[in-house]
Amino acid sequence: MKRVALVAALLALVLAGAAAGAPRHRSAPTKLTVWVGWSARELAAFKKLAAEYQKANPDVSLSVVGSINDDKIVAAIRAGTAPDVVSSFNSYNVGIYCGTGGWIDLSSLMKQSGISTSMFPPTTNYYTQYGGKKCALPLLADTYGLYYNKTLFKKAGIAGPPKTIAELTADAKKLTVRNSDGSLKQVGIDPFIGFYENVPERWILPWGGTYTDSSGKAHLATDPAWTKWLTWQKQMIDWYGYKNLVKFQAGLGDEFSASNAFEVGKVAMNLDGEWRVAFIKAEHPTLDYGTAPMPAANPSLYGSGYINGTIIGIPKNGKHTQQAWDFVKWVTTNTHALAEFSNAIKNVPSTTASTHSKELVPDTHFATFLKIFANPKSGTSPIEASGASYTNLVQNFATKWQAGQVKDLHGGLVTLDKQLDAQVSQAKGGGVP
């Protein structure tokens, strides 16, 4: 008996000691997995942001995974292995994410937290919702403009960037240099669809083209801008020589490497996004270049450009919805966070408040893009139930056209319109119209 009591007493002592000595035991922080598309330098910037959030919110631990693309997101949602927070570089698939509920509707969460859509510029609101469901928020935006190489311009005797299509054509021809065997050595501007950032939706903006009419049906055949743009584009490509251009492109460096064709002076003018400013600063700081809006088909359109941007949302079947929302809310509306991130990767801040933030580092090259973003004529591509397949189909057509495989442009566009509508109808689950 005495022995038992002794042991019991000893045990109690040990336990008491352990309890007293052990640090105050908080429950382990909730682990949130965040998927983003950025990699390398830009990913590091995002991770810095995540670390800042974690410091202010120690009950949450963020695990950031980079290099994500839409395919991965789509696959993960389908298989039920999606993370807590997910983001995509563009809005093309919003129609699918919102329409199928793959990303949850954030409206009630927004109301709860006092976030309203008026905090965001109208274009960004357009591309983060579909079918009445707001399943994403913009996380920094992208706009597209013209980058031009001042050194090459001086050499060719051109004073400033082209503002009209006629000037663009003339300048491009002046800035093109051919080798003795006829192949291309330097190209003025490369309008080849599929090259770097060249996709129809970014080029058609300064031409004033739209995809759908008021009833939502595709009208590329009847909107004159498309015919004008496609005709001009093919003329340019034929002037270079289609095969010459393809061969030239095959020898160029990767778009996101330090051998980017514009950065090394192989291409004198280029349609590119505002993030290129940061890349040039990091990789070729001595490059003498300028930025301007893309030349426009008519003067009233000059200054506008294509807008899109990273979107962020919460996949369904996530386990920590409230904490995930807290992070999403912070990173998309906190002016300081947005300004800091914008400075780091040189993307356009996505709330009206942050565009006026004093923390934004002024940059003449970057200022062009802020102006394009604020221009009321700037726009984005349509959000459709068929997701990215919509614009992909148009791109498919454009690549066939530029290769000379479409003999009748108008007829081709009429067929394209029918195909686009059928695709949307099929994606909505209906039959063939």
Place this chain on the structure above:
Amino acid sequence: MLLLMAPWLVGFSVFFGYPLVMSAYLSLNHYDLLSPPRWVGLANYRYLFSVDPQTWTAVKNTLWLIVVLVPLQVLSAFGLAIMLARARQGVGIFRTIFYLPALAPPVAATLGFVFILNPATGPVNTILGHLGISGPLWFQDPHWSKPSLVLLGIWGVGNTMIIFLAAVLDVPRTLYESAQLDGAGPLQRLRYVTLPSISPVILFAVVLGVIQGLQYFTQAYVAAGVAAGQASQAADVTAVSLGYPLDSTLFYPVLLYQHGFTDFQMGYASAMAMFLLVVSFAVTLVIVLNSRRWVHEGAR
């Protein structure tokens, strides 16, 4: 006995029978894996045959591949085997050299070929340039992309070549000798002795080639993706590289993959799969029935 067959019976029902039935069912639905399947009847089939702009391109591409690649593979395998059978010295080395590429994993081989055939900086066009020939654009040219894949396919013909070699060596010498006595020249011996004797092997190679042609995916997928990347396509616009350039490498299984696993359209992809099933059956049946005319069984 049942015990011996058990694993296969279970496997067959679960991994073969069930999916086949399920595929037929899904083909009549609209299914994107997020919401439950929605019945649409024959709508998917109607879309497949009359509306989808890429269907017939994909069918034509796959047919082209079968009609061009299979005979070329059989011919090259046979040709190499005949020459090896005739050679006296170094047969072992030659045999190894011809067989090695067949061992290369398809992805590795495809990557290698796309790089070598880069129209601007690749070694092939560089050497052709030194010889004064302006090389084609290979994987960047829609007229040359399929032939480039055919070259890749012929490079890997080692397996079939070994089979042909064994078969050719198996033909009894006595048959040749008696033919020679009858006054047959070498070409006639080839036509009347060698070919009939190895006809079962030819049939085997053709059937295998056709089956592989109907499933052709990996090389097309990898080649298109890499070649599109060489044209420096923007990294953020998805799924436009399948079939690059200009849908010339868009084979039927590639299109099926795109619709099913990139565009979410699983019901539609099942309809495509059903069509592929019917065609595979029909083609194999046609070949096998046709073979009765020219295959000599029991030639061993």
Place this chain on the structure above:
Amino acid sequence: MSAVGVAAPLVRRKPPARVRRKRMLVAIANHSVLIAAAIAFLAPFAFITLTALMTNNQALSSNLWPHPFAWHNFIDVFTKAPLWRWTLNTMEYSFAATLGVVLSSVPVAYALARIRWRGRTVAFMVVLVALMLPPQVTVVPLYVMWAKFHPFGFNFIGTLWPVIIPNWFGDAFSIFLLRQFFLTIPEEYMDAARVDGCGELRILTTVVARLAKPAIAAVALFSFLYTFNDFFLPLLYTGESAHHWVLSIGLSEFRSLHQVQWNLTMAATLLVMAPVIVLFFLAQRAFVEGVTLTGVKG
């Protein structure tokens, strides 16, 4: 006069010089074509190797010969990409699948070849049909099945299990091959064992397995090769979970990881080809025999 009874020794007359010359010309022509073909077949390997030894900038230009030989590329490849992880995954997949194929296909092939039972021909026909079917036909419902099946909360999608498990239930090609081979084993062996009172299972494991070693080795080899090179199914199931990538997927994605450093990509390509080629040299005879088995006895 010489004795007629003595048989004159057989003298092989040399064929006339004309025929000899013609034969030699044919042989030379044959050899020349063989040499030309061999060069054509080896050229890609040569180009790949040369590129693998270049620096990145040289690989992007039209230089044919590396200037400094960048041997360190082969080591750099391991630090730039998780090549070890991919190799591990590939080995896991190949070994698990090959084991499964052998263990499950042998009994089935035996049942189809040597045991008389009703429906045997039908079953064999079904095996042939399974052989002819493109995998794309069953791939969608199988994917759906694996996506919806969550025992104990385990997610199959994103792992290699959906690709490994079916191999444990028999593989049509292996069954076909083994059955053809079993057919060539004389009945007497089996009958003798049956007379001794052995059950079918016993016969299989003792008598047949030992006799069929070359066929089983061939099946194991092919299975290993096939799974080592498999791209489509792993792409489907592990495409978006990089941790489980196999070598074939890793290699195709290598280019987008680090902005297409072609020299490293080619080095990685060679490294991926290497194990298979080494395996070939070690098991040459098994290879050739196995390939022959498929075709000639097919």
